[in-house]
Amino acid sequence: MPSYTLYYFNGRGRAEICRLLFAAASIHYNDERIEFSEWTQFKTKMPCHMLPVLEIDTEMKVPQSMAISRYLAREFGFYGKNNMEMFKVDTICDSIFELFNDYMVMFNEKDTPKKNDLQQRFVYTSGRVLPYLEKTLEANKGGSGWFVGDQMLVCDMMCYSALENPVKENPNFLKDYPKITALRTRVLSHPKIAAYIKKRNNTAF
Amino acid sequence: MPSYTLYYFNGRGRAEICRLLFAAASIHYNDERIEFSEWTQFKTKMPCHMLPVLEIDTEMKVPQSMAISRYLAREFGFYGKNNMEMFKVDTICDSIFELFNDYMVMFNEKDTPKKNDLQQRFVYTSGRVLPYLEKTLEANKGGSGWFVGDQMLVCDMMCYSALENPVKENPNFLKDYPKITALRTRVLSHPKIAAYIKKRNNTAF
Numbered sequence: 033m034p035s036y037t038l039y040y041f042n043g044r045g046r047a048e049i050c051r052l053l054f055a056a057a058s059i060h061y062n063d064e065r066i067e068f069s070e071w072t073q074f075k076t077k078m079p080c081h082m083l084p085v086l087e088i089d090t091e092m093k094v095p096q097s098m099a100i101s102r103y104l105a106r107e108f109g110f111y112g113k114n115n116m117e118m119f120k121v122d123t124i125c126d127s128i129f130e131l132f133n134d135y136m137v138m139f140n141e142k143d144t145p146k147k148n149d150l151q152q153r154f155v156y157t158s159g160r161v162l163p164y165l166e167k168t169l170e171a172n173k174g175g176s177g178w179f180v181g182d183q184m185l186v187c188d189m190m191c192y193s194a195l196e197n198p199v200k201e202n203p204n205f206l207k208d209y210p211k212i213t214a215l216r217t218r219v220l221s222h223p224k225i226a227a228y229i230k231k232r233n234n235t236a237f
Numbered sequence: 238m239p240s241y242t243l244y245y246f247n248g249r250g251r252a253e254i255c256r257l258l259f260a261a262a263s264i265h266y267n268d269e270r271i272e273f274s275e276w277t278q279f280k281t282k283m284p285c286h287m288l289p290v291l292e293i294d295t296e297m298k299v300p301q302s303m304a305i306s307r308y309l310a311r312e313f314g315f316y317g318k319n320n321m322e323m324f325k326v327d328t329i330c331d332s333i334f335e336l337f338n339d340y341m342v343m344f345n346e347k348d349t350p351k352k353n354d355l356q357q358r359f360v361y362t363s364g365r366v367l368p369y370l371e372k373t374l375e376a377n378k379g380g381s382g383w384f385v386g387d388q389m390l391v392c393d394m395m396c397y398s399a400l401e402n403p404v405k406e407n408p409n410f411l412k413d414y415p416k417i418t419a420l421r422t423r424v425l426s427h428p429k430i431a432a433y434i435k436k437r438n439n440t441a442f
Contacts (some may be wrong), residue, residue, distance in 0.1 A: 080332055080369040095369075099327035106320045115311045122304035127285055164285040164300075 036061035037087040037102075039078065041068065043235045044196065045136065046097040050104060052189040055228035057108035096222060105186035108218040112180055120180045124168060124187035131161045132194035139197070139237060158198075158205075165191065166209045175211035184222055190220035197237060240294040243305075244283065245275065248442045250341065251302040252289040254351065257311060257394040260433035262313035303334060310391035317385055325385045329373060329392035334364045337399035344402070344442060363403075363410075370396065371414045382414035384425075386409035389427055397424035403440060 034052070040047035040064040054061050066074050066083065075081045080095040086103070087093045094100065103123075112118045134157045138150035169175040179187045191212065198205045199216075208212045213235040219225055241259070245252035247270040259266050271279055271288065278425045290306070292298045310326075319324045319425040343355035344382065344386045348410040351355045374380040396417065403410045404421075411418045424430055 079372075081365045094324060094328050096328045096331040099324060101333045102327050103320060103324035106323065115308060118307035118311065119304060121297060123299050123301045126301040160286045167284075226422045232391050 033059070037064055037090075037196075037221045038062070038084060039064045039087065039093075040084040041066055041071075042233070044193065045236045045237050047197075048187070049101045050097065051085060051232070052193055052225060052228065053101060053104040053108060053186060055103075056110065056184065056189065056224050058224060059108065067168050098125065101125070101186055109170045109186070110186045110189070111183060117168045117180050120168075121185055121197070122188045124165065124179050125190050127161050127164060128187070128194045131157050131191075135194075136237075140216060149205040152230060162206070162209050162212065166211050169215055171177060175214070178215070178218075184219060188215060188219050189225070192216045192225070218237065238264070239294045242295075243267070243289060244269045244298075245289040246271055246276075247438070248322050248440045249398065250442050253398045253401075254306045254391070255289060255291070255302065256437070257398055257430060258306060258313060258315060258391060260385040261315065261389065261394065261403040261427065261429050262309075265430060266314065268385055269295060276403055283425070286335070303330065306330070306391055306395070315391045315394070316351065317390060322358075322385050325373075326390050326392045329384050330395050331368065332366045333368060333392070333395045333399045336362050337395075339441075340403060342359065365416065367411070367414050371416050380419070381421070389424060393420060393424050395429070397421045 085095050086100045134154040141147040161192045291305045317326045339359040346352040
């Protein structure tokens with residue numbers, strides 16, 4: 033097993049899906065958290081000048097949160113059993129990522145008029161993506177299990193982690209989506225995820 | 238072999254990477270192009286109300302351009318030979334997608350001040366992503382072949398297709414990136430890609 037270091041800011045953000053994958057697989061990694069004050073200096077050391085970055089065996093550093101997530105999901109068995117399952121997993125992850133990315137961009141915007149525009153965009157994307165996720169869940173055994181097949185995969189974990197802030201800010205955010213709500217509770221009840229959530233840092237994003 | 242239909246607007250845009258994959262694999266598909274005037278009516282028939290959508294055997298319709306691309310790349314053998322190669326392919330594709338997405342959002346914006354902001358964002362992302370791509374190419378046999386391994390993969394095709402408009406608009410766009418420039422020429426010279434490009438519709442985006 034290689035040694036893994038995950039670099040990110042001291043927040044859940046774009047790295048949390050990777051942390052959930054490590055937790056679900058019970059794989060050790062170094063959880064390196066960079067303070068914003070260190071970022072300007074640290075940035076040029078990171079490929080593509082972004083975080084998260086995954087370092088493997090202190091030999092290679094690789095950026096892009098979703099590429100890292102897919103790598104870990106394949107490595108740890110959370111990506112589906114065949115190409116069609118992987119296709120479904122990818123489509124769900126990419127749809128959730130759209131919503132999540134709109135949220136993160138809005139969250140980081142300081143200028144009020146721009147933030148309002150981005151809020152509208154987030155609401156619009158939610159109106160497209162959430163009904164699609166609800167229907168996709170319903171299509172797999174009536175929505176009483178997981179998104180794809182019969183075990184928790186990266187798309188289920190993503191549905192939990194990407195919606196944490198929107199749901200915290202607005203407890204009614206998922207009120208029209210009972211299947212998504214129940215799926216997120218199932219992820220949270222997974223013994224390894226539950227144990228991780230209990231001990232993790234409590235951060236604003 | 239299933240029957241494939243790819244739905245998109247009459248443009249290259251977010252669907253062209255899928256079309257290149259079909260072309261490189263010599264696989265037949267129905268290339269359904271929707272006029273913008275039909276979109277409002279057509280939209281609600283599409284999962285997640287977006288395009289492109291891939292229909293397989295008239296039974297399932299799946300959205301998300303990059304999820305479709307990864308599915309086709311796995312199916313047709315353009316995704317690398319093992320998890321580490323796939324990780325590299327994904328990271329390169331996701332980095333190019335960032336740049337491409339910034340371009341597409343800017344391209345579609347009608348409001349001039351907003352378009353200027355988005356142009357700045359595109360320039361910033363280019364300054365992060367292009368040097369990373371150039372270095373990544375150099376790290377594989379000095380940059381004289383492909384991004385990963387020794388054959389053309391989805392990331393190479395993406396590097397060609399996602400940068401078509403920026404390069405057409407500004408012939409100096411890649412002047413500091415000789416390895417990327419040469420890679421794009423290699424993709425364009427691939428017999429199956431060259432044959433496809435020669436016969437495809439000539440569209441503005």
